[in-house]
Structure formats: structure tokens, C-alpha cells
Amino acid sequence: MVAKLITTSSTGEKTEFELVNETTTIGRKPGNDIQIDNLSVSGRHAQVITILEDSFLEDLGSTNGTYVNGKLVKKHALENGDNITLGKYQIIYQNSAGSGEQDFEQTMIIRPGEEGMPEEAGGKEIDKSVQKISAAIASEAAATAASPMANREACLQLLSGANAGKELILTKALTTIGQPGVQVAAITRRPQGFFLIHVDGGPNNSVPKVGGSPIGSNAHELKSHDIIEVAGVKMEFYLK
């Protein structure tokens, strides 16, 4: 069952648009897949991306905003019956496929340039366009994987203590910092970035701080220019 957008004109006439393409654009100007001739709607107002049987609404920086069920959204995963408001105009999203209990239990692999899904893909015909967008996302994912933030060089510069001013380049996947018996922390390089981890709080069980606040027991993602405090020594973390 193909998901649909149902628009209602000022005269009450309903029009259905089937979401068969990976991208459906909505706006006032010609060239949109769904053109709405209403001044409260921006030229290029919003788009709906459809992947398999799920659709996603994205506001394209419109003047009056995009609302779903009365709530302003930037990005939204659409659900059956959602009431989309663009300016003064309303659209209903209908997807009778429901969610959750479909045939996609079998794990499938999507990859850049994939021409077809592997066999036994739930025994379902998958639309070409879906393959295309999945492959596009997969290829983007592969591209980000190939150039992770982790490849950037990170440094710690000591701001206090006897070695103030000294710089440590974080060349290792795992760097431990601090003073045994007082406080020990570790900085680990994960594919998505660098994380500070509390290891040992010494007798007072003190926890390292980032920006003045103690981090929890979970890994804390570091942002460039974060000020870290471990074992009473302040240092700045930054990406080169």
C-alpha cells in the first residue's frame, strides 16, 4: 500500500498524491511535485522523503513554518493520520501499511551502488526509487565512515599546574590522564569523535569535570575547546 498525501482545496475538493518517489517537494512555485497556490506557503516549503514504507517530512526553511498536529517541526517521521499544516494550508498523511509488523524482519544490507536487494528481502517487491535513496544514504554513510572526525588531530593543552602551557597531542586511540590515587580519566577515540571517561576517583571518588560540571559514569563526548579538569589540573581539549 503506497502512502499518500491528501490535500483539500479552498472549495473543499480533495486531491491524493501517492508518495512513489523518494522525494516529493511541496511549495507555491511551479516545479514542486505538489504545488499549492496560497501566499502563506513558501516557494519551496517542505519535502517528504520516502524510504521503504516510512515517510519523513522536512521543512525547507519556509517563512511560516511547517506544523504537524499543531506542533512546529523541522524534521518529522510521519505517522498515519498526521495533519500537516503549511501556512494556512492543511494536508493529511495516510499510510495504511501501519508500522512495525511488516515483512522487514529479515536483516538486509544496503550499500552504495546496490542494484537490487539481496534475496529473501522479506519476499516483498521493493520500489526502485527506494533502493536508490537507500543506496544514496548508504553511500553517504560510507563516505562519512571513510573520513571520520576521528581522523582529525586532537590536542590537550594544560592550563594549570606545574606544566601549564604544555601540549599533548592525542595520537593514541586511548590516552589515560590524571594521577593515580587522586583521579584518573581516559580519552578514547571512537569513530564519531573523542570521549572522556571517568576511570578512578581516588579516595574521595571525585569525577572529572568538563566546563565546570562533573561528567557522569557514561562516556562524555568532547567538543573542541572544552575545558577538562582531571586530578585538579585544568586543560583545554581542541581539534586541529
Add this chain to the structure above:
Amino acid sequence: MNLQDKITIMGLTDTGIVRRKNEDAIGYDSALGIVVLADGMGGHRGGEIASHMTVDTVIHQLQQNIPDITPGEVDAGSGFSMESICIQNAVVAANELVYKTAEENSEHKGMGTTIVVLQFYNNSFSLAHIGDSRCYRMRADKLEQITKDHSLLQELIDRGFYTPEEARNSMNKNLVTRALGIDPVVMPDIQEDIVLKNDIYLLCSDGLTDLVEDEDIYLTIKQFSANLEEAAKQLITKANQNGGKDNISVMLCRIDDDFSSKIGWFKKIVAWFDE
């Protein structure tokens, strides 16, 4: 160093109640601190073959190479420990084998597998993964997912279309963006971290995490932290009670004792303060 008495490792795998066959594979070596889990995919026994081939190859390769290296020694070029490099080489070897086998047997074309490899050494671990099988850590009464899925769903969360809570109800759950055996080359995500006494590490396939909430996983591990076999059984039972739609694999590792190698990691910590 024999890690047998330092780390308790156990693993269970279950077909679930919907599938006819189990395409997951698990394996471990307690003495060397190697833990491996794979979730295979692809028709005509392909998934089963891919996952078993991968687990066997990785364990065998690590058994060959880990005893020869100095625990925790760092490769200057990459900044990774030699253990991480060994894991990467083992994963690359498994990928080549699965890919070649699929190329040579048309009925196995397109087979692939996820993988998570955990290697303990010198009060640390190296962790590599591809796909949507996960590693969690229970520490200080908190459960934390320490791998990030290579899946379409994770991509959609990263792009802001979903919150992790909303993602639970999505249908795109089982689309992985990276897998072993599908392409001639593959890169696992690798991370290293320090291990603390009483940490519990969980490796699992999506048959667990799709059906059992993180909160439930946390409560189960907390309740049965002293009996890992019972914890693993309970987790599998919960997944089956919630539908058992997929194969379920659970591996648990509890750090019972310090296992620093002779050089002492504490000395390294102070090294740069003292320089």
C-alpha cells in the same frame, strides 16, 4: 597472561520462536580474553555460513597472533594498540574469506554478517564492530551502549528525523549500512578503553535489542550480575516473550580481577605529567 581467572565470559545463542534456523554465531577464548559475535544474513544457509566462518576465522587469527605481542603496545602510525591492529587484520581476513566464498558459490551470493569483537588485555579492551550488533557496558550501576550501529535507522536518528525512542517503532530497523563479506574491502570501527573491576560487557545481536528495551536489559544484568549464565538465559527468555522474531545472541563478560601486564598502566598515566 592467562585471563581465565580474571574475567568470567559466557555466551548463549537462541533461534528465537519465529525463524527456523539460527544465523547468529558466537565464540570465545577465556584464556586469551577474546569474545566474538556475528549475525549472518543472506538466503540458502548463506547467513549461517557467513557468521560461523567469520567467528571461526577471527578467533583463530587472534589465537595465532595475540600471544606474540606485548600487551598494550602502541602502533605509532595509527595510535592503536597492537591488539587493535590484530583484530583489524582478523576482520579483514574474515571479510576476504566470506566475500571469496560468496563469489565462488552462486547460491551464497550476497551473504554477509555483522560482527563485534572484544579483546581484553592489560586492564583494557579493543572493540571492533561492523553492522548493528552491539556492545554495552554496565559500570557504576549504569548501562551504556558503546558501539554505534551501522544502520539506516541510526543514520535517520543522526539526521534528526527520529529520536531514539521514536526509532523503536520504525520499520527500517533491519537495514544495515555496513556488513562483513559484501564488498572486497571493509573497515570495522575500532575503539579502545580501560576496564575496571566489576564492569560487565554485553555483546548482542539485534534479536535482543529490537525486542528488549535497554532499561529491561539493565535491570536483568543488575539482578543477575553474580550469575552471568542466568542473566543471559533471562535476556533470551525476555526477547522470546516479546515475540522472538529474530535469532537472539547474548554474550556477557564480567571483570573479576585486575589484569594489568608487568609494565603497569598506572606508570604510563603519570608519564606525561612527569615529563
